[in-house]
Amino acid sequence: MRYNHEIKFFNEGKRKYNPVTSSYEGGSELVADVMGNVTDVGADRSAKLFGSIVQGVKVVRLVEPIEKVWAYLTIDDSPTKYRMRTTTIPLKNVSILVGEDIGKS
Template sequence: MGNVTDMGVDRSKNLLDSIVQGAKVIRLVEPVTVKWSYLTIDDSPKKYRMRTVIKPLKGYSMIVGEDVG
């Protein structure tokens, strides 16, 4: 379980040096320790792939992008 928010165009450009279509920020209490190919959100058919990981002072965040391929 985690908090999922859309990533804006400006933030995507600043963090990833590109604009990632359908980028989401997922905030978790603990890191995910299992290997995974993609994730889905709320039973949606859209698939998301890992872009980067951020370790703020509290918790754990991942940035994922919509899989368009």
Template sequence: MRFDHEINFYTEESKHYNPLTSQTDGGSKLVASMMGNVTDVGADRTVRLLGSITQGVKIIRIVEPIEKQWAYLTIDDGPTKYRMRTTTVPLKNVSILVGEDVGKT
């Protein structure tokens, strides 16, 4: 298994609503970056895992678990944000099932 994609984990803890400007202040902060293996989940497996066909579902495999809290991740600094759906920690690697972030900025 090749760990050939850069996975960046971000937190949104510093974001907050400013009632004076009616805007959201603060931004995302990078909390961890590591190499990982990225695999698309097929339509039949998506139905078995999630109960419906969902676009943009991927399995991310990394060597070490993430100790810090994170809100979303990006793959290879792409514009698409992925949110965690579920995670497993078997004996060797950590597997994170993520889906495309829809509707949040």
């Protein structure tokens, strides 16, 4: 298995809502930058896991788990944000099932 994708994990903990300006202030903070293996979830597996075909779902495999708290990740400096759906930690690697962030937290 090749770990040929750069996975960046970000935290939004410093981001606060300012009622005076009616907007969020602060930004995302990079908490980890690791190499990983990324594959798409197929249509039949998506139907089994979610009960319907969900687009934009990927499986991210890492050598070691990320110990820090993170809100979303990006793959290969893409502007698309992915949020965690579920994670498994088998004997050797870590698998994270992520979906595209569509504006819901």
